[in-house]
Amino acid sequence: MSEKTPVANSPVEDSRSAARHISRNEGLIFERSAPGKRAFELPPLDVPTVKPSAAVDASLLRDEIAGFPEVSEIEVIRHFTRLSTWNYAIDLGMYPLGSCTMKYNPRVNEFVARLEGLATEHPLQPAEVSQGCLRILQVLEKCLLEITGMDAVTLQPTAGAQGELTGLLLIRALLESRGNPRRKVLIPDSAHGTNPASVVIAGYEVQNIKSNDRGQLDTDHLREYVTDDVAALMLTNPSTIGVFEERIAEIAEILHSRGAMLYMDGANMNALAGVTRPGDFGVDVMHLNLHKTFSTPHGGGGPGAGPVLVKKILEPFLPVPRLVERADGTLALESHRPQSIGRVRAFAGNFGVLLRALAYTLAYGPGIRQATEDAVLNANYIRKNLESVYDLPYGLASMHEVVFSDARQKKNGVGTMDIAKRLIDYGFHPYTTAFPLIVPGALMIEPTESESREECDLFIAAMRAIAEEAELNPELVKTAPHSTRVGRLDETAAARKPVLRWHPKQPTELPPGIAPAVVPSA
Amino acid sequence: MRYLPKSDAERRSMLASICAPSIETLFESIPEKFRLREPLKLPGPLSEAEIIDFFRARAEENSKGYASFLGAGVYSHLRSVVTDALMQRGEFLTSYTPYQAEISQGTLQAIFEFQTLMCQLTGQEVANASMYDGSTALTEAALMAGRLTGRQHIVIARSVHPEYRQVLATYAKQIGVDVREVGFTATGQLDDPALSEKIFDGAAALIVQSPNFFGVIEPVAALAENAHAHGALLITAVAEAVSLGVLRPPAEADIVALEGQSLGIAPSYGGPYLGVIATREKFVRQMPGRLAGQTTDAAGRRGFVLTLATREQHIRRERATSNICTNEALMALAATIHLCLLGREGLREMATQNLAKARFLCGELKKIPGVRQAFSGPYFNEFTLEFPRSVRMINAVLLREKIVGPLSLGVYYPELTKRAVVCATETTSRASMDRFAETVARILARPV
Numbered sequence: 019m020s021e022k023t024p025v026a027n028s029p030v031e032d033s034r035s036a037a038r039h040i041s042r043n044e045g046l047i048f049e050r051s052a053p054g055k056r057a058f059e060l061p062p063l064d065v066p067t068v069k070p071s072a073a074v075d076a077s078l079l080r081d082e083i084a085g086f087p088e089v090s091e092i093e094v095i096r097h098f099t100r101l102s103t104w105n106y107a108i109d110l111g112m113y114p115l116g117s118c119t120m121k122y123n124p125r126v127n128e129f130v131a132r133l134e135g136l137a138t139e140h141p142l143q144p145a146e147v148s149q150g151c152l153r154i155l156q157v158l159e160k161c162l163l164e165i166t167g168m169d170a171v172t173l174q175p176t177a178g179a180q181g182e183l184t185g186l187l188l189i190r191a192l193l194e195s196r197g198n199p200r201r202k203v204l205i206p207d208s209a210h211g212t213n214p215a216s217v218v219i220a221g222y223e224v225q226n227i228k229s230n231d232r233g234q235l236d237t238d239h240l241r242e243y244v245t246d247d248v249a250a251l252m253l254t255n256p257s258t259i260g261v262f263e264e265r266i267a268e269i270a271e272i273l274h275s276r277g278a279m280l281y282m283d284g285a286n287m288n289a290l291a292g293v294t295r296p297g298d299f300g301v302d303v304m305h306l307n308l309h310k311t312f313s314t315p316h317g318g319g320g321p322g323a324g325p326v327l328v329k330k331i332l333e334p335f336l337p338v339p340r341l342v343e344r345a346d347g348t349l350a351l352e353s354h355r356p357q358s359i360g361r362v363r364a365f366a367g368n369f370g371v372l373l374r375a376l377a378y379t380l381a382y383g384p385g386i387r388q389a390t391e392d393a394v395l396n397a398n399y400i401r402k403n404l405e406s407v408y409d410l411p412y413g414l415a416s417m418h419e420v421v422f423s424d425a426r427q428k429k430n431g432v433g434t435m436d437i438a439k440r441l442i443d444y445g446f447h448p449y450t451t452a453f454p455l456i457v458p459g460a461l462m463i464e465p466t467e468s469e470s471r472e473e474c475d476l477f478i479a480a481m482r483a484i485a486e487e488a489e490l491n492p493e494l495v496k497t498a499p500h501s502t503r504v505g506r507l508d509e510t511a512a513a514r515k516p517v518l519r520w521h522p523k524q525p526t527e528l529p530p531g532i533a534p535a536v537v538p539s540a
Numbered sequence: 541m542r543y544l545p546k547s548d549a550e551r552r553s554m555l556a557s558i559c560a561p562s563i564e565t566l567f568e569s570i571p572e573k574f575r576l577r578e579p580l581k582l583p584g585p586l587s588e589a590e591i592i593d594f595f596r597a598r599a600e601e602n603s604k605g606y607a608s609f610l611g612a613g614v615y616s617h618l619r620s621v622v623t624d625a626l627m628q629r630g631e632f633l634t635s636y637t638p639y640q641a642e643i644s645q646g647t648l649q650a651i652f653e654f655q656t657l658m659c660q661l662t663g664q665e666v667a668n669a670s671m672y673d674g675s676t677a678l679t680e681a682a683l684m685a686g687r688l689t690g691r692q693h694i695v696i697a698r699s700v701h702p703e704y705r706q707v708l709a710t711y712a713k714q715i716g717v718d719v720r721e722v723g724f725t726a727t728g729q730l731d732d733p734a735l736s737e738k739i740f741d742g743a744a745a746l747i748v749q750s751p752n753f754f755g756v757i758e759p760v761a762a763l764a765e766n767a768h769a770h771g772a773l774l775i776t777a778v779a780e781a782v783s784l785g786v787l788r789p790p791a792e793a794d795i796v797a798l799e800g801q802s803l804g805i806a807p808s809y810g811g812p813y814l815g816v817i818a819t820r821e822k823f824v825r826q827m828p829g830r831l832a833g834q835t836t837d838a839a840g841r842r843g844f845v846l847t848l849a850t851r852e853q854h855i856r857r858e859r860a861t862s863n864i865c866t867n868e869a870l871m872a873l874a875a876t877i878h879l880c881l882l883g884r885e886g887l888r889e890m891a892t893q894n895l896a897k898a899r900f901l902c903g904e905l906k907k908i909p910g911v912r913q914a915f916s917g918p919y920f921n922e923f924t925l926e927f928p929r930s931v932r933m934i935n936a937v938l939l940r941e942k943i944v945g946p947l948s949l950g951v952y953y954p955e956l957t958k959r960a961v962v963c964a965t966e967t968t969s970r971a972s973m974d975r976f977a978e979t980v981a982r983i984l985a986r987p988v
Contacts (some may be wrong), residue, residue, distance in 0.1 A: 047653055047880050057881040058620055063893050064970040065900035070786050073895045074918040078757055080788045083660045086884040094622060094880050101646035102631035105638075109630030122543055123634050126588045131808070132624065135599025140610045141810035143603055143944050144935070150601030151809045157583065164580050176672035176811065177866035179853070187714060215853035215863035219683075221714035224858045262569040292580055293567055299574045309866060317627075317870025318647035319637040319830065320670070321812035324866075337710075360710035364613060364675035364703035365810030377591050383584025385541055387576075391563045392544055395554055398566055402558040415569045439642070448640050453854075470545035471554055502642040505837040512835035512847040516824065518666050519656040 044100040047087050048520050057091040085522030104503055105318070106447045112473050116419045116450035116462025117210070117258055119288045119310035121393075124381065127313070127374035136373065141365035145350040151369065152349035155341055158376040162306065165379075165386070166284075167297025168327035172336045174367040178285060179212040181305025181324025182252070184337060186220035187359045188303055188328060189250050189279045191335040195357065200249035200278075206235055208258045208454040213283060222249060229456050233259045233412035237268050244276045250303075254283040255296070258454035258462070259412050260397065260419035262289075270300025279303060287311040288466065289394060289418035292387025296327075303328050312375035323371040337362050392467035393418045396474055400465055403478040407485040411457050418466070424459035432488040432495050434459045439506065440487065440498035444480035541585065607972035608944035609901075611922045611963025612753070613674065613701050613779045614810075615802045617890065618967060623804050623877045632873055637830070637866075641845045647869065648844035651832035654876040661784045661879075662798060663791030664818035668829035670867040671815030674799025675707040678747065678777045680828045680862055681797040681817055682708055685745035685773045686717065687826045687861070688794075693718040693743045695772070697730045699752035701779055702952035708747075728756035728915025728924065730763060740770035749777040750790060754949075755922030755961055756915050757787060764792035782965075783920040785891030795819045804878025805871055814871040825851060828862030893966040894921035897973070901964040904977040910984055914959050922963045924949070929988060931960040937983050943976055 070079050089097070106113070113120035131137060139151055159171050175181040186203065193199045203222045205213050206229055214224040227243055230236040235253065244251075251273055256262045263269060270280045282296050282304035288311045290296070296304050308314050309322035316322075328336065338358045339351035351366065382389060394417050401410070401420040408422035424434040438448030438461070450462035465474060487495050499505070546554075551563070560566055567575060586594065608616070627633065631646060638644030638651075651669045658667035671677040682694050694712065696705060698721050705721075712719050720739055723731045730748055740746075746767040750758035764774040776793035778784065781802040790796050800814030801807070819827055825848065833847035853860040882890060898921040905911050910928035925946070927934060935945035950957030964973065 044649075046649070046656075048656065056883045056885050057622070058618075058883065058886045060618065060886070060889055060893060060966060063896055063966075065896050065973075068892070068896040068899050070892055070895060073899060074757065074787070074920075078788050078918060079786060080784070083884060083887075086657075086660055086887070087880045088883045088885070089880060091620075091622060091881065094877065095626065097880070098626045098632075098650070098877055099629065101649055102626075102629045103646065104643070104649075105631040105635045105646035106640070106643040107631045108634035113634075113636065115636055118636055120634075120636060124543060126591050128628055128633070130592060130595035132806070133595055133599045135602045135604045136595065137806040137808050138604075138616075139602050139809040140608060140614055140616070140807050140944070142610055142612055142614070142947060143608065144939060146939060147603035147606060147944065148809070150598035153601065154595075154598050161582055164582055176676065177864070179863040179865045180672065180676070183863060187710070190714065210865075211853040211855070211857045211860070212863050212865050214858035215856075215860040218858045219711065219714065219863055221716070264569055264571065267571065267574075290570075292576065294570050294574045294576060299571075307866075315633045315870065316636045316866075317633055318635050318644075318650075318873065319869030320867040321672075321869075321871060322866040360713075361675075361703060361706040362710055363673055363707055363811075364701065365673075368811035369809035370806070370812050373595070377595065379582065380584040380586045380591055380594065381543065381588075382541065383582045383586070384579035385585050386580065386582065388541055388544060391566075392546060392551070394566050395551065395563065398558055398560070399554050415566070417566075417569070438640070442640070442643055447636070447643065467544055471550045473545075499642050503645055504642060504841050504843040505839060507641050507837050507843045507845045508835045509845050509847065512833040512845050513850075516831070516847055517834040518652075518824070518831055518847075519659045520652070 044097060046520050047089060047097050048085055050093055050097065051088045053088055055088045055090050057089055057094050111445055112465060112469050112477055113447040114449045114463045114465050114477065115447065116421065116464040117285060118450065119464060119466055120316065121313055121466040122468040123313055123315040124378060127377040130377055131370050131373050149349060152341060154373055154376055156349055158372055159341065161376065161379045162325055162327060165291055166304065166327050167295030168304065169330045170333040170336060171325055171327045173325045173372050174337050174362055175305065175324040175326055176363050176368050177320065177322040178305055178307040178324040179216055180362060181326045182212055182216035182283065183219055184326045184362050185281050185303040185305055186216060186222065188332045188335045189281065190220060191357065191359050192332055193249055201247045203249055204243055204251040206253065208456045209252065209254055210258065210283065210285060213252045232414055233257065233261055233456065235263055235269060237265050237272065240269060240272055244272055244278055246276060248276065248278045250279040250281045252281045252283060254285055256286045256289045256417045259421045259457065260416045261412065261414045262417055266299045285310060286418060289390065291390045293390050303332060308371055308375040313378040314371045314374040321368050321371050323368045323375065335359050389467045396465040396467065396469055399474055400463060400478060404481055407482055408461060419462060419464035421457050422461040423457050424461060427485065427488040428459060430488050430492040432492050434461050436495045436498065437461065437484050440484045440495045441480060442499040443501045446477055446480060603944060606942045606944050607976060609946045609962050609964065609976060610944055612947040612961055613799065614807050615780055615782065615963065615965055616807060616967045617782060617802055617965055619804050619878065620881050622881055623874055626877050627870060627874050632870065638846060641843065645843060648832050650873050650876055652834060652844050654872045655832060657876060657879050658816050658818050661781065661789060662796045662818040663789030664796050665821040666824050667816055667818035668827055668831055670869060670872040671817055671829055671864065672868060673811060673813040673815045674777060674779050674797060675704040677815030677817050678704045678797040679708045679711050681775045681795045682745060682747065684795060684826050684828065685775060688823055689744040689773060691742050691744035693720060694745055694747060695720050695722060695739055695743045696747040697722055697749065697752065699724045699728065699730065699754055700747060700749040700777055701753050704777060726915065727917035728752065728754045729758055729917045732766065735766055740772055743770065743772045745773040745775045747775045747777065749779060751780060751783055751920045751922065754915055754924040755919040756917035757920060760790045761792045780920060782891050782894060785887040786895065787920060800875045803875035805874055812868055812871050814868045814875055824848065826861060828864055829867060890966055897964040897966060897968050898923060901962065901973045904973060905962065905980065908977065908981045908984060921965055922961050924959050924961050926959050928984060930957050934980065934983055938979060941979050943979060
């Protein structure tokens, strides 16, 4: 595991190592472009050619696109392959981003998502020729209902945040049908930023509530907050500090007794699958992030899918279309649902992501519990081995992630961001920094089940070494990373005068044999 | 289990080393009565080969071997195998949102290139790093227009994709936005004279789509002038991005909401696709979604970072411009690679082939007695026909002949049951078009 060797602050010189390659400069594709090159040829037209100006009025036609790339196939391959080598990835090593569940993305899922007959299907084609797609959706629906213990599901939302919004709209629709949609949604201060943002779009006011000194929701406190004006509580369970809300049943009861709903943000479902079911502990609505718990690839920021699962009372309000099984056993999408909140996106949802999530679930079957157990074991193993060197602000039992603070290192001026950046030099992606907000200087570590004991040990060794460096040589940590292609980038300059696209310039170097154009003097 | 890198012995020794007598003890914080005692009733476990068999069997139950003339927001275009090969590199596929810029320069530079390509295509000054899809991009564009103008209402053409309008309606209802619809004329274009003072009163934006749902190209520049005269912004949705290879981009629009599926992304029964918002530079701080920007490190080397994040939910929480977090980054990468492959000439050639195929098919179908072109306006690769009888009935027969017929407008416009939107792209073969036209002629020749 030579790539785990700390590289201090000198660039690696070994020619066989990747470092040499990543230090190679690869310009923008536009800078490689030269007129007349191309990387793709179309088959010849089998119908009469049409001149654009003969087909539509010339005023509707565009001019040449200035600066549009013109490159060959090998140049495209090299360009993007080189760019790819500047990324860290799960395929390279542990990616302990707390709350993001960066687990292994099985390759077979990519293979089946691209099959002819699946990748090729049009979302508006008739149900008669879509039974395969619909069956995939139906089996996934059943699996997700079994895993969560809920009654009904929509697979339409495109991501977790859209799932949150959908769930809130369902609550709103139900309460409205009872005569009063109410005004407020309660959110603990440990919540993800998407929660309050979704609440506002759903037309509600955010009421933040403080966690208690154990990082849990204070039920006495909650009782005060839950008035007849409260529509719901949005709770992440396990919470963002990786701890199960022990009084979850009581929380549900407090809400239900006042006619309010319990919404569960299922971002941390990787701690629960196969062990316990939100439907059993009083949750009314929840979403899942299939790009977290169900292993669909993050792809540098998406795509995802955020199915929403509900109890029976909320089913009439689910988005259209709904998947239905007809008497003859065939499947169809149905849009006639008078109480539905409507559509939250065009077509049937991120089918390609849903399909991958099903492939993942089928690979485990009931054995999905083993994945959960391994994820929780890894987090606790890391906690045990690091709690002597990093401050643990909340001491309750950890589930799938552990949250430390930089309190001890801060004495030497080393913050969580510095430790995170130094981790890069040890061959790891940083953990999540500065979140949750209830932990100042948080180090939020989620190893997932995909890490072997050896990888966990290497991570622990790196974290311990950095703690030592923070004592003996804080400057080394504060100026990290030292091994990357670029150092810490000037974010302030980027935001002050944003450069958000490349602009074509007068070519500075002309190809040989071409005389420079006469540039008129200014 | 093949995805789990631990032996049972390792599990036991790890448990022992953290002084946990059993794995169950790690779950004791979950109240006992809520802990499952039985294994979940799930299908599986399946081996890799069984998974492939399962999905291959499902693929056989779909439309393999059928010719299709469906467009309506999702288009079948040629894609190079290079796109899939590159986007499946683990460094792109299995990386997170590029918050840690030093080890995400690959994704960040690709996003910067993507933003540039989207500006070039749309004629706008800035573009974001993606939204979920065209329908949600359009909805977010409408919300953005509300923030920019301080006005509440939206005027939208009925010729905008019906499902996009349905999504807008879902969001608009909650925030008290009144959505007013405007019809179309015999050209298939927006009914401009109907755009009265009254309709525009207090409107944040006029929304059109071009080419619109009927396939007709809208006069974007004139519509922009009209909207601006009433103090409203013009939002233009583009559902068929390949059209921008030859058609004038909606540069006069204030916000463009683009669906990028056409740019190298498989139809995949509805997603994942690629929404994009492009706009004027002066509006960038009200734009939702991530943005990559160019900057330098301490040594002066060029690099890229996510920027203007103070618009976003992870910083601004309830005051964010949107709740979007996960976007469609990998799809944006696919579009970037695809457009680099096509290049200047390839994109224009693809678009021109679409013009030719659609005109050929339209000509063939119009030869059939009783079939006429429903709208006189200019079109790109989709056109609306009127048939002498219900499209639903025609399509039912076509399906038996292994043809997925055109989209029946009656599904979304109850008054248009005899009209259908027909699509032909560069992937539609002459043979399939001939067979389609012959079959339609045969169906219509039969007495009802």
